[in-house]
Amino acid sequence: MMKKRLFTLSLISLFAVLLLAACGGKDDKANGDSKDGKDKGVMAQIEKRDKFIFGVKHDTRLFGLKNPSSGEVEGFDIDLAKALAKEILGDESKVEFKEVTSKTRIPMLNNGDIDAVIATMTISEERKKEVDFTDVYFEAGQSLLVKKGSKIKGLEDLKKGTKVLAVKGSTSAVNIREKAPETQVLEFENYAEAFTALKSGKGDALTTDDSILYGMADEDPSFGLVGGTFTEEPYGIAVKKGNKELVDKLNEALKKVKDSGKYDEIKNKWIKEQ
Known part of the structure; x- marks a missing residue:
C-alpha cells in the first residue's frame, strides 16, 4: 500500500514539474525570449552580430542589379543601405545583401531571413498591416x-x-x-x-x-x-512589425544621410530622369 502511495506521489510530482516547464516555455515565447534568454528584437540581433542583413532586388537596374562581371549588387538602394549602416554601426561594410523579389520580400522579412527590406517597396495601407515602414526615402510614380x-x-x-x-x-x-x-x-x-x-x-x-x-x-x-505618372509610389524601408527601435534608428540615420548631402550624392549618381 505504501509503495502504491509513493508511486502516486511521484507521478503527481512529475506532472507538476512538466506543467511548470511548459508554462515557463510559453512565457518565454510570449516575451520574445529564446531558450538561452537572448532578446529576439531585430535591433538587438543586428547589434550583437554587428552587421545589417538587407533584402534587396537583383534585377532592378539603377536600384538593385547584380553585376555579372563582379558578382556584386549595385544601385541606389545598395548605396543607401551602406550609408545607413555607416550611420548606425559606424562602417558601411557591415552589411550583407540577400536577394528578394516583390513576392518574397515580406515572407523573408517575417521569417527573420533579413533585417530590413530596401527594394523599391511602395508604402501602402495594405502593407502596413503586415510590416512597419520607415519614413519615405524615394518618391516614385x-x-x-x-x-x-x-x-x-x-x-x-x-x-x-x-x-x-x-x-x-x-x-x-x-x-x-x-x-x-x-x-x-x-x-x-x-x-x-x-x-x-x-x-x-x-x-x-x-x-x-x-x-x-x-x-x-x-x-x-x-x-x-x-503618359507621365498616374500614381504616387513613396518608397519606404520595411521591417518586421513591432520593431519600433529599428524603425527609429533607420529614420534617424536616413535624416543624417539626407542632411549631410550624401543622399543627393547617391541619387544623382544613379537616377537620371529622361
Whole structure:
C-alpha cells in the first residue's frame, strides 16, 4: 500500500514539474525570449552580430542589379543601405545583401531571413498591416514603358485587346487593373522576365514605377516612358512589425544621410530622369 502511495506521489510530482516547464516555455515565447534568454528584437540581433542583413532586388537596374562581371549588387538602394549602416554601426561594410523579389520580400522579412527590406517597396495601407515602414526615402510614380513609335501614349490607349506586363506581388499590377480594367494584365516573377517579354513582343506595354522603368530605358534606348505618372509610389524601408527601435534608428540615420548631402550624392549618381 505504501509503495502504491509513493508511486502516486511521484507521478503527481512529475506532472507538476512538466506543467511548470511548459508554462515557463510559453512565457518565454510570449516575451520574445529564446531558450538561452537572448532578446529576439531585430535591433538587438543586428547589434550583437554587428552587421545589417538587407533584402534587396537583383534585377532592378539603377536600384538593385547584380553585376555579372563582379558578382556584386549595385544601385541606389545598395548605396543607401551602406550609408545607413555607416550611420548606425559606424562602417558601411557591415552589411550583407540577400536577394528578394516583390513576392518574397515580406515572407523573408517575417521569417527573420533579413533585417530590413530596401527594394523599391511602395508604402501602402495594405502593407502596413503586415510590416512597419520607415519614413519615405524615394518618391516614385507608376508609368508605362513601350517600344518607341508605339500607338500607346498613355492610360487612355490601354483598351480591350491590349496587353500590359507587370510583376507578381507588386502594387503596379493592382493599380493597372483599376486604371485600365479592359486591358489584359500578364504577370511575371521579376522585372527582368517582364522586360524580356516586352522586348519579345509578348505585350504592348510594361508598367511599374517610373524609377524602375528609367533603368530599363537606359539599358535599351529603343524603349521609352509615355503618359507621365498616374500614381504616387513613396518608397519606404520595411521591417518586421513591432520593431519600433529599428524603425527609429533607420529614420534617424536616413535624416543624417539626407542632411549631410550624401543622399543627393547617391541619387544623382544613379537616377537620371529622361
